[in-house]
Amino acid sequence: MKKTYFIWLAIHCVVWALAFLGFPPSLNEGRLASICLFFIILFILPLFTEKLMVQSILFCIQALATIVIFYPLDQVFNPYVLLIQALIIAEAVFYLSRLKSLVVIGVQLGSMTWIITESSLTASQLAWCGLFYLLLVSAMLHYQAIRKREIDTRKKNDALLDEYRKMKRQLLTEEEQARQDERMLIGHEIHDSVGHKLTALIMQFEAFRLTAAEKDKEKIKNLKALAEQSLKETRRAVRSFKEREVGGLQGVIRLIRKLEMESFMKINFSVKHGAFAAPLTGEQSFAIYRAVQEALTNIMKHSSTREAQVMFESPGGSIFRFEVINLTAPDPFFQEGYGLKAMRNRLEKVGGSLEIHHDERQFVVRGSMRLIERSEPYD
Structure with missing residues (x-):
């Protein structure tokens, strides 16, 4: 306007x-x-x-x-x-x-x-004025009709796009719920079958140890400890089945895939050097997702292409790195905006850093953070 x-x-x-x-x-x-x-x-x-x-x-x-x-x-x-x-x-x-x-x-x-x-x-001047207004009004009304059709078409397209996104979100929600229900079912089956049998086995080992000869008690004790360790690992697996899979790199990629479908972008993922096994905390996973999301949002706003390369890697298991690459036109007046500054601050809060590189061919956002080794608790 x-x-x-x-x-x-x-x-x-x-x-x-x-x-x-x-x-x-x-x-x-x-x-x-x-x-x-x-x-x-x-x-x-x-x-x-x-x-x-x-x-x-x-x-x-x-x-x-x-x-x-x-x-x-x-x-x-x-x-x-x-x-x-x-x-x-x-x-x-x-x-x-x-x-x-x-x-x-x-x-x-x-x-x-x-x-x-x-x-x-004169008569010719009057005729010219009449013809001028006739053509003017006809052209303006024709333009108005075309513009109205374009506005109506745009509104219909926006409504269809909103409906498409709602259906996509509903489909993803239903798929996630079905996956969670399946995980819960598997967890219950493991708990009811394997867990109960291991518990019975531990009780039998203890009863056998009390009646066994002195020379066999040490072996039975080791077997019982092995069964108890298996029971703890089984319980830990059951707990992981019951929890929602929102952490780690898998959760980050799933959220980015959802963003990809809603924004009609093509994102090519590259996962290297043990990135899937990286022990990311919840705060680190969220910071990585927000950083990649902001980079993709900048692509949608400022780039003529809607395609990006996203790379994750964890060399040595002590550092996690990500990189977002987009082909773009040269911009000699590039300057970091509020979104990129907020991205940098968010990564620094979780012990990370951000680098931005812009040349004549591509726009690159690189982020890295040091991983915290987490010990898994036992029951």
Whole structure:
């Protein structure tokens, strides 16, 4: 809206500068007041963007003001009045609905008819003015119809896109719930079968140890310890089945895949050097996801392509690195914005760092963080 308004204002300034060449050297008070009223309305129009009725009234007042401004006192017709009234009609068609724009066009044609009848025009000049307005109104109304169809089509496409995204989110939610239900079922089966049998085996080892010979008790004790260790690992596995799989690199990739489907991007993943086994904490996983998300958002905003390379690696198991690469046009005025600064701060809070590299061919975001070795608790 802002850019469009300044374009209209620039055109008005050019046309009015030419129109003033056709005015007499001295202007009466009525013309000066009408010119001031015309430009006041021109400047306050952006204040009523959402109020179409007020805009319609203002356009009609502008049309009536042209009668006073260009009234042929000496029966001399100023041809630039055609361009000024054409601008009013074009603005009305651009901003208003069909019915309201027709009202403005009617007022405009009435004021123009009055000016023409008070001027001493030849038959050919009258015919030329009539043809000008006929072609102008026809072209404007045709443009309005095409623009209305485009707006309706855009609204339908937006509605379909929203529905598509809702269906995708619902599908992902249902798939995740089905996967979680399956994990719960497997966990229950392991707990009910393997867990109970291991518990019974431990009890039998203990009973056998009490009645066994002294030389066999150490072996039985070791076997019992092995069974207890197996039971603990089984319980730990059951707990992991019951928990939602939101942490680690798998969770990060799943969230990015969801973003990929919703934003219609093509993301090529590359996982290297033990990245899947990296012991990422919840805070680190969230920071990595947000960093990659911000990098992909920048691609959608500033890049002409919708394809990116995302690489994860954990060399040596002590450092985790990620890299987002996007082919882009050269930009000598690149500067970090709020999103990239927030990304850097978020990574630094979890002991990481961020590097941004921009050259003539690609835009690269690199992040790294030191991993914290976590010991797994036993029951």
